[in-house]
Amino acid sequence: MYTEAVMDHFRNPRNVGSMENADGVGQVGNPKCGDIMKIYLKINDETIEDVKFETFGCGSAIASSSMATELIKGKSINEAVELTNKAVVEALGGLPPVKVHCSVLAEQAVKSALFDYAQKTGKVIKGLENYEPIDDDDIHCH
């Protein structure tokens, strides 16, 4: 059902945990749908120095979060904002069709954390000018 890479990131998730005094925090998802992702960023000099995640969700949600954090760690915020769900899926060697939404959630969690950082610092991040946090009430699960 899952690729080796998914199972590896599920079994040994990278960057798990929370972060005190994070520079940006983003949470997306909804318990109703069965997955919530929260991403914490430590940003220094426009670079993502550290990243942590907490996830409530299925195997692919955990693996997607883990992979997403790996993909943006050490990157500039401009690189990070360009992370796509497709990149996450590819890095994981694929996800079952019904689970692709998990990678979408991971992308959104990263964007949401970057947006929080932008809001707190008053910076404008290219690509997030028109970003609007998703309202849970509008969410149709998957």
Next chain:
Amino acid sequence: MYTEAVMDHFRNPRNVGSMENADGVGQVGNPKCGDIMKIYLKINDETIEDVKFETFGCGSAIASSSMATELIKGKSINEAVELTNKAVVEALGGLPPVKVHCSVLAEQAVKSALFDYAQKTGKVIKGLENYEPIDDDDIHCH
């Protein structure tokens, strides 16, 4: 499916054959329905001295014919005319429900042969006063 007695009479039918100069001959049934029975009687002094049958039909038709001939052989015509299909079934130790009509046919074949004898000799056989040979066109198979 069939009792021992049925199989015995099917395998080793008694009184098979035709008869020249029979005193009474009766044929009932219809190829359409899959069974025809023909019974030949040799009658002497109101007694059935000999009987033969020819049957086109299934195992129970052959067994019923055989059993019917055995049951009337040596009997008086007044006894023979009282042969019922029920007696044939009982003597055979039973017939499957869908095959009971074979015993009915055997009873009718006997009656038909006796009627033929009555017609030829002008005798009146008690029980056959109102006998009417069945018209094949009216037959609904079983």
Next chain:
Amino acid sequence: MSKKFYLDNAATTRVKKEVIDEMLKYFDEKYGNPSSQLYELGRRSKEAIDNARKIVADFINADEKEIYFTAGGSESDNWALKGVAFANFNKGKNHIITTKIEHHAVLHTCEYLEKFGVKTTYLDVDKYGMIDLEQLKEAITPETMLISIMFANNEIGTIQPIEQIGEIAKEHGVLLHVDAVQAMGAVKIDVKKQHIDLLSMSAHKLGGPKGIGGMFIRKGVKIDNLIHGGGQERGKRAGTEGVQNIVGFAKAVELASKDFDAHVKKLTSLRNKFIEGIKNNIPDVILNGHPTMRLPNNVNFSYKYVEGESILLLLDMDGISASSGSACTSGSLDPSHVLLATGLDHGTAHGSIRFTIGEETTEEDISFVVQTMKGIVERLRMMSPIKNDEDLYKK
């Protein structure tokens, strides 16, 4: 290979040795078509089916002539509902009463029948998964042709008061169909005493093979065929009989009837230890289903703040097989309709795991699984952004 713990016996069971041995005679030895009564091989197959029918009939206190073999529980459920509905087609009866916690084989069939003008009432259940007999009575109308209620639920194990339901159905002159797929071998079934008119059965839930089941249809019940064709099953269910499967089904039933009471007692005791073990070792859990009116092999809990699939994947790494919701829906994304019907919120429903023990389960297995679960739940809760009920409900 390390030890395996198969705890998903409600999904399917290992086929028992005695069942396999019995079945093996009907592959290349007695392989005749039971419809071929005019030769030896065919008669042997027919006898085998007749014998199997008797065993199944006896087990539920029915007459042999009231037992029909099908390809499984789903076919039986479909047949019961569609067969009765289509037999009443254009006869003014168009109403079915069922519950919100039926198997999809019943629920999706009811939905489908809407396009033929059938109306369905779905009865509620309480937090234990029990229906309300008063609501049932009130739901019956002059148009009602069928009540379809499962004997025991596959997910939460709750056992309904079928005898009382049967009395209500009888009083109102409405047919009662009971899905007994999970109840077979775990609960005493007596179609006479319980006033059941149609009963669905499946072999693979009690040590028999997959793809074979049965239906009890009370003499006189008007029902259309689901599968038309040859004259098999006294003209009611066409298709060359899966003789080997039928024989296997009957053998499984025979074995189940042999030590029924001891088996149920043993499982119940293990189940209770399992439930206590989870409750005492893991905080923030909710037992799903009824505390006592439940299947002797069912242990279903919701583990707050974590999600079920992750638990299953981690259990699998330790060789433990379990399920989140029913086997049919694991892998699907919506939380179980059964858990939602008992009033669980979606978030909590997502974190539910069903263990269903079997004949081979031991006390040691249970201790091991409880400890493993404790570790898994702790680990996932550490990873979870939800730490308490407030997190769960706040946006």
Next chain:
Amino acid sequence: MSKKFYLDNAATTRVKKEVIDEMLKYFDEKYGNPSSQLYELGRRSKEAIDNARKIVADFINADEKEIYFTAGGSESDNWALKGVAFANFNKGKNHIITTKIEHHAVLHTCEYLEKFGVKTTYLDVDKYGMIDLEQLKEAITPETMLISIMFANNEIGTIQPIEQIGEIAKEHGVLLHVDAVQAMGAVKIDVKKQHIDLLSMSAHKLGGPKGIGGMFIRKGVKIDNLIHGGGQERGKRAGTEGVQNIVGFAKAVELASKDFDAHVKKLTSLRNKFIEGIKNNIPDVILNGHPTMRLPNNVNFSYKYVEGESILLLLDMDGISASSGSACTSGSLDPSHVLLATGLDHGTAHGSIRFTIGEETTEEDISFVVQTMKGIVERLRMMSPIKNDEDLYKK
């Protein structure tokens, strides 16, 4: 025990050794529920089904996603006809075209569908059992939703020109369902080349287990479920899969595909010897079915002036299994609808015997059976009051 001659392979076949061996892995070893994808045991079962689906798909040149497993040929036939009819329910299409010589699984389903407003045209056949393509064309109306024609007949073995039928169906934009239960393993099936939209299959006619079959449904064909419920078979056929049976079905198909040409050639040659043997040794016989466009294992004759059941009973005494008409109807009293459709009178039809040879049949077997038949027919003719055609037709 004396030697047995099983010559009723159209009724069912002995399950092949390799098939049994393959199946045995799925009873108490890989017994998981294929819907349980989150643990090892479930995944093994799922893989087995996927693999089986591929084998069956390849055999008929279909895509894996177009293959659905069912409980046998009858279920497949029912599904094809009811599924298409109900999908067109209230859509203005209500006409089915079939033939007078279909299996009862098709004919009785058509009859049943009348109560839902479906109209059926039953095509005639000639004395060889062949349909007339012109009559087919003329029967098509704007209301026609489905043509259902069997690939090869189970009683007389006649093979229809399916490719031409497929072209006609395609031209007119009507779906084509083909009952290939008897054709599987005996005739090359290519659903693409032959323009087939739905195809019924059954395992037990080619060395597989009883109670399992399949259906090919071309991508895009609108069809209702026959069995609703869980999401098995991509939501199209509910019910826990009979994994062991599915695996056995696929193994039988695999074996059949391996030496297809050699097998067909061998059977054809034996069949021709058998036919010649009967013709040359027994007077007043009529070969039923087409002389060349016939199944390689089918030998069906009418023996004038005698009745079939008696022949079968006497054959059984010599250990020979055969059938009069189809297996479903032996034991029933009406002569076969197929033989009547070819123009045989009732009396002659009653005296018809079908031998269907198998892999294990030898030339010696055939010589023995021909001589036995000669004796049996002579014996019964001696007993018969019908000695010639005049007797047969006079009242």
